[in-house]
């Protein structure tokens with residue numbers, strides 16, 4: 454047995470030696486052009502025997518070993534196919550997804566796919582680890598790749614169209630399954646340290662939609678179209694040379710659905726929401742850094758912009774006024790000290806945030822401001838181009854009421870609707886008020902009870918409003934009369950003091966003359 458092994462080894466040795474000798478001769482004496490001819494024929498021969506093309510998609514790429522986007526997309530794309538075909542599956546936990554576990558095929562499994570009648574094979578392979586050394590990141594060292602195999606006659610279509618299709622579809626599935634986030638900025642003192650983030654997030658699960666939103670249907674349609682145009686406008690924005698973002702200004706009285714509208718927009722477009730609390734942002738640099746950390750496909754919201762900061766253009770005037778006050782009363786400065794150091798975000802900082810160079814990072818962002826007092830805002834802040842679309846959320850009209858009645862009571866029409874229509878026209882009820890009255894408060898409250906309740910509420914509100922207007926008018930008249938009275942009293946006072954002044958001044962003049970005379974005299978003496 455040992456003898457036979459030895460013989461085989463020696464035979465193999467001589468065979469290798471012969472092969473090397475032949476290769477050396479071939480390399481040295483064979484003419485160059487003949488050699489390339491032979492090589493090309495060998496290639497043809499192998500491709501005839503094995504007419505398939507293989508493409509590898511490694512998991513980690515680049516200098517910093519970033520997880521390849523293509524790999525992740527392929528994994529997602531194949532997860533639906535492999536779960537029905539492959540026998541050995543692996544469950545992968547996916548972050549921020551509505552499907553927390555994704556099944557993907559295990560190593561050495563193979564699944565087939567078809568594209569325009571062409572068949573392809575996908576397999577996943579592990580790259581063997583070179584070092585056996587201990588590692589802090591064992592999972593980082595286990596590198597895998599997807600291998601795509603197909604017949605060479607389909608090369609053109611599959612290399613281009615099919616791979617693109619897989620990547621796009623994979624990404625689309627990720628987006629579809631993605632759990633949306635509601636983020637809020639952390640105060641900057643918490644930014645340092647290990648694994649710090651500038652934004653904290655929770656899962657965004659607001660049920661608002663455009664169907665449940667009560668507003669003018671034409672206006673609603675317009676907003677939806679605007680959103681669709683924006684979200685599909687990547688090429689268009691690139692063509693016109695504009696950053697891919699859009700600003701909305703939502704204004705109207707409290708309880709008219711501004712916040713609900715933002716939630717509906719996010720739900721409609723499947724975007725994340727970044728709720729930016731400006732009062733905790735220290736300065737413009739921080740603002741910029743926060744913006745860079747936002748991802749695309751997101752809505753950046755600044756609620757109650759008029760209250761968040763004094764951005765109303767009267768900033769400077771007010772500051773000067775404050776300074777004057779401080780001079781008079783140093784104690785007030787001490788009290789304001791804390792408040793002043795809390796935020797130094799300026800109007801220009803905010804404008805740069807909205808439409809400066811930084812806003813273009815990443816693209817596909819919607820910026821929404823809400824305010825109750827649009828007239829208080831600086832025109833520079835809300836000019837078109839910054840806030841491209843101004844949306845007024847107004848008091849509840851009949852059309853809005855019908856949406857709410859459908860949502861809350863499931864009624865499309867009722868004999869009381871006419872009364873409500875007339876009453877709503879004469880009063881200022883917010884959709885929030887109407888909704889609150891429409892909501893049944895117990896099991897035995899039916900639609901009619903709720904509608905009657907609403908009618909009563911509108912009547913009360915109307916009466917209160919009339920009373921308020923009368924009261925205000927009365928107060929105004931009273932104030933004016935008081936002012937008039939004060940003015941006349943002041944006049945009398947002025948007259949009296951004037952008379953007194955004249956009298957006193959008369960004496961003064963005499964006195965002055967006297968002193969003058971004395972001075973002259975004295976001066977004369979001294980001179």
Ligand SMILES: Nc1ncnc2c1ncn2[C@@H]1O[C@H](COP(=O)(O)OP(=O)(O)OP(=O)(O)O)[C@@H](O)[C@H]1O
Nearest residue numbers: 665666667706707708709710711712713884885888
């Ligand atoms: N247009 C509307 N359609 C449907 N529901 C509405 C509408 N407006 C208000 N509501 C109801 O009233 C509640 C308050 O509305 P929302 O918070 O959106 O008001 P807002 O305009 O943001 O008010 P604020 O200015 O005080 O922030 C919501 O929970 C919603 O149920």
Ligand SMILES: [Mg+2]
Nearest residue numbers: 711712713756
């Ligand atoms: Mg709100």
